[in-house]
Amino acid sequence: MNAKEIRQLFPILDQKVNGKPLVYLDSAATSQKPIQVIEKVEDYYRRYNSNVHRGVHTLGTLATDGYEGARGKVRRFINASSTEEIIFTRGTTTAINLVASSYGRDNLAEGDEIVITPMEHHSNIIPWQQVAKATGATLKYIPLQEDGTIDLEDVKKTVTANTKIVAVMQVSNVLGTINPVKEIAAIAHQNGAVMLVDGAQSTPHMRVDVQELDCDFFAFSGHKMGGPTGIGVLYGKKALLEKMEPIEFGGEMIDFVGLQESTWKELPWKFEGGTPIIAGAIGLGAAIDFLEEIGLGEIEKHEHELAQYAMERLSVVEGLTIYGPKKRAGLVTFNIDDVHPHDVATVLDAEGIAVRAGHHCAQPLMKWLDVTATARASFYLYNTKEDVDALAEGLVKTKEYFGNVF
Structure with a gap:
């Protein structure tokens, strides 16, 4: 069963947010629930x-x-x-x-x-x-x-x-x-x-x-x-x-x-x-x-591939910093120069993309990173490369929007 088929088992994902198909990238905060549960x-x-x-x-x-x-x-x-x-x-x-x-x-x-x-x-x-x-x-x-x-x-x-x-x-x-x-x-x-x-x-x-x-x-x-x-x-x-x-x-x-x-x-x-x-x-x-x-091995493999793909796609966004090691679990935490993470999350939400912004209940780590907050996209078994593409495109729009504002 691939990610697109798995996605069909999660009723909440079949909806639009702000007129756009929901792209849920906040599973590290809480995951969505399959129909079986x-x-x-x-x-x-x-x-x-x-x-x-x-x-x-x-x-x-x-x-x-x-x-x-x-x-x-x-x-x-x-x-x-x-x-x-x-x-x-x-x-x-x-x-x-x-x-x-x-x-x-x-x-x-x-x-x-x-x-x-x-x-x-x-x-x-x-x-x-x-x-x-x-x-x-x-x-x-x-x-x-x-x-x-x-x-x-x-x-x-x-x-x-x-x-x-x-x-x-x-x-x-x-x-x-x-x-x-x-x-x-x-x-x-x-x-x-x-x-x-x-x-x-x-x-x-x-x-x-x-x-x-x-x-x-x-x-x-x-x-x-x-x-x-x-x-x-x-x-x-x-x-x-x-x-x-x-x-x-x-x-x-x-x-x-x-x-x-x-x-x-x-x-x-x-x-x-x-x-x-x-x-x-x-x-x-x-x-x-x-x-x-589904199989925990398959889930881990899928999320690792998504995380690596996300790091590649996001690395081309000008002024974007990704935090953490190259080998990682299925999440990417980042900041865009001169744009507060809450503003990043707000613009992405207008595109139907749900990410986390803030200190993620890890203030000592934020101090170690020398930042006050970050944005985070976290993946699960129901996410796809298309979700990552939507995130990358949303971040480009965010950069353009705040570039025009300033």
């Missing part, structure tokens, strides 16, 4: 809407089977060793905060180190800043090379015997850099630290095997991979999760509640207090089915 979520609400784990009636059983069935699909999708290691969350941000608030605060003290990179999304910076403040730990950064990549020698210099947590994104949402997280995890483990991988930008686009990576924690979101918003996953090694305390308390996560003391359910439910995101999990399961049918 939309219908699966609708089926839950139409046919067996009920709470899970609580009732013995038919609807409750169907809902529980759908919810826990989705957990099984996630386990297989990222090759976790057990469903006990799969925690449903609201998204990547919640998953990282869970690790920071539970594992981080209980296992860090003054003199300990947390190591991250300047390219991290805010959701993989701020939680560690807060943990460092609460525990007295030190937050350290692995330096970046000129092209926005990581040198493993710098990792070895930054990670020390005092390092307790290393937290790195697998793919940069700004630069498209694909980080060597498997090798970084090995260095972390050699120094007695645990490794968290932010997989928000990798899981939708390439095969992920958490056992092969040997990471201790892995976080990702459903909405970036064709699933619903409000659902995400935290993978954690069972031995670590068993020692961690929940950070949300209430229904569903308890084993026994007394007047003064309570005990928790076993994994994974002790971390899923309250009514869970049932429809979201079921929709995520449908998204996984869809991606596996």
Whole structure:
């Protein structure tokens, strides 16, 4: 199935925006949803809407089977060793905060180190800043090379015997850099630290095997991979999760509640207090089915080709700067001389082209790039070379428009 055929499975893409066919190039922010996911979520609400784990009636059983069935699909999708290691969350941000608030605060003290990179999304910076403040730990950064990549020698210099947590994104949402997280995890483990991988930008686009990576924690979101918003996953090694305390308390996560003391359910439910995101999990399961049918290898190959084609097409636009390495994931971040990224995005929107403009929740990286903001075009399995051509033509129009204005 080629990209044009895949595109037909996404109803939202069959429309005009500002009188022009929609060219959606903002999948790094959120992906569009295939009809299979939309219908699966609708089926839950139409046919067996009920709470899970609580009732013995038919609807409750169907809902529980759908919810826990989705957990099984996630386990297989990222090759976790057990469903006990799969925690449903609201998204990547919640998953990282869970690790920071539970594992981080209980296992860090003054003199300990947390190591991250300047390219991290805010959701993989701020939680560690807060943990460092609460525990007295030190937050350290692995330096970046000129092209926005990581040198493993710098990792070895930054990670020390005092390092307790290393937290790195697998793919940069700004630069498209694909980080060597498997090798970084090995260095972390050699120094007695645990490794968290932010997989928000990798899981939708390439095969992920958490056992092969040997990471201790892995976080990702459903909405970036064709699933619903409000659902995400935290993978954690069972031995670590068993020692961690929940950070949300209430229904569903308890084993026994007394007047003064309570005990928790076993994994994974002790971390899923309250009514869970049932429809979201079921929709995520449908998204996984869809991606596996297409093939993660095919998706990665297609996006790599689009990114390379985009870099070639955009490089001829006078005054345009592209940020990040030559070898990259499926996105291109850029600026046009003397034109603010928000103005670029506004003109492109008038042409029906949706791109992102701003700091992309990566202000430390913007400072490293010495810019206040950038524009970003990000690709997914439903994008085509024609979309890239439309972007290039739109940028030429943008340049011409602001050239005439000035």
